[in-house]
Amino acid sequence: MKNIRYILLICLVFGCAWLNAQCKVENKYFAAGEELSYDMYFKYGLINTKAGKSSMTVSGTKYEGKEVLKMHLIGNTKGMANKLFSLSDTLSCVMTKELVPLAYQKNAHESGDHTIEKATYSYAGSKITIKTNRIRNDQPRFDEELISESCIYDMLSVVYYARTLDYSTMMKGDKVSISCLSGKKIARMDIEDHGIETITANDNKKYDCIKLVLVINADAFEDKKEAMTVYITNDYNRIPIRIDSKLKVGSTRAILKSYKGNLYPVKSVN
Numbered sequence: 001m002k003n004i005r006y007i008l009l010i011c012l013v014f015g016c017a018w019l020n021a022q023c024k025v026e027n028k029y030f031a032a033g034e035e036l037s038y039d040m041y042f043k044y045g046l047i048n049t050k051a052g053k054s055s056m057t058v059s060g061t062k063y064e065g066k067e068v069l070k071m072h073l074i075g076n077t078k079g080m081a082n083k084l085f086s087l088s089d090t091l092s093c094v095m096t097k098e099l100v101p102l103a104y105q106k107n108a109h110e111s112g113d114h115t116i117e118k119a120t121y122s123y124a125g126s127k128i129t130i131k132t133n134r135i136r137n138d139q140p141r142f143d144e145e146l147i148s149e150s151c152i153y154d155m156l157s158v159v160y161y162a163r164t165l166d167y168s169t170m171m172k173g174d175k176v177s178i179s180c181l182s183g184k185k186i187a188r189m190d191i192e193d194h195g196i197e198t199i200t201a202n203d204n205k206k207y208d209c210i211k212l213v214l215v216i217n218a219d220a221f222e223d224k225k226e227a228m229t230v231y232i233t234n235d236y237n238r239i240p241i242r243i244d245s246k247l248k249v250g251s252t253r254a255i256l257k258s259y260k261g262n263l264y265p266v267k268s269v270n
Contacts, residue, residue, distance in 0.1 A: 023151040024098035029238045032060035033261035042081040044250030051081035093156040104154035142184040154181045163238035188217040199241045201256040205268040208234045236264045
């Protein structure tokens with residue numbers, strides 16, 4: 001009996017180590033201290049107007065006693081855009097330094113609706129347990145526990161994960177498929193490489209960028225929904241220069257205004 005318990009314990013330890021090793025990523029593209037600022041635009045029909053500001057930051061913090069990375073994405077509309085579609089969103093995620101997801105939170109005010117969504121990840125054996133819940137306008141919408149045997153990313157951590165892929169081995173049209181948390185479900189997300197495009201940022205510089213289209217395959221993978229399009233610099237920083245996202249009404253576009261805390265010199269084409 002003792003031998004059986006010992007074998008089970010060894011299997012659990014090595015299973016957990018295997019899963020964490022599977023999810024770990026070598027990150028040489030960004031670190032704590034990176035700060036990216038954006039001008040945000042709103043489009044609805046023929047209306048295309050500057051809508052406000054957004055930012056993406058990476059900081060170092062502690063989570064359950066361990067040194068980790070915390071990412072924030074903040075977006076706020078102003079002026080005319082508020083009359084069409086008001087938005088005040090804060091997304092945050094916590095990841096290990098090897099980019100293993102640990103926690104996610106979305107606090108969103110969008111056109112009169114207030115949504116708080118949270119998720120936590122725990123790793124044991126060959127399984128990941130994700131506890132996720134959503135409250136909208138003070139009313140609980142769901143409180144679920146999901147189980148997966150593959151790495152799961154949320155809508156913020158997936159952007160940072162996408163920055164670490166080896167695009168030198170990919171060709172236009174290639175894609176990487178991962179599992180992604182979509183509300184109370186786990187869906188498949190395809191990170192599609194759409195080749196190189198030159199993008200003008202709001203710092204009056206042009207950058208050669210890798211165009212990535214992130215597509216969620218939901219509803220038993222029968223339907224596809226484009227989550228966002230991200231243009232990242234074709235250098236070792238992989239800085240998002242432009243981010244296009246769809247809303248319930250219209251769409252937003254974030255264009256880089258300034259950056260600091262990058263690990264390498266940023267290459268522009270002018």
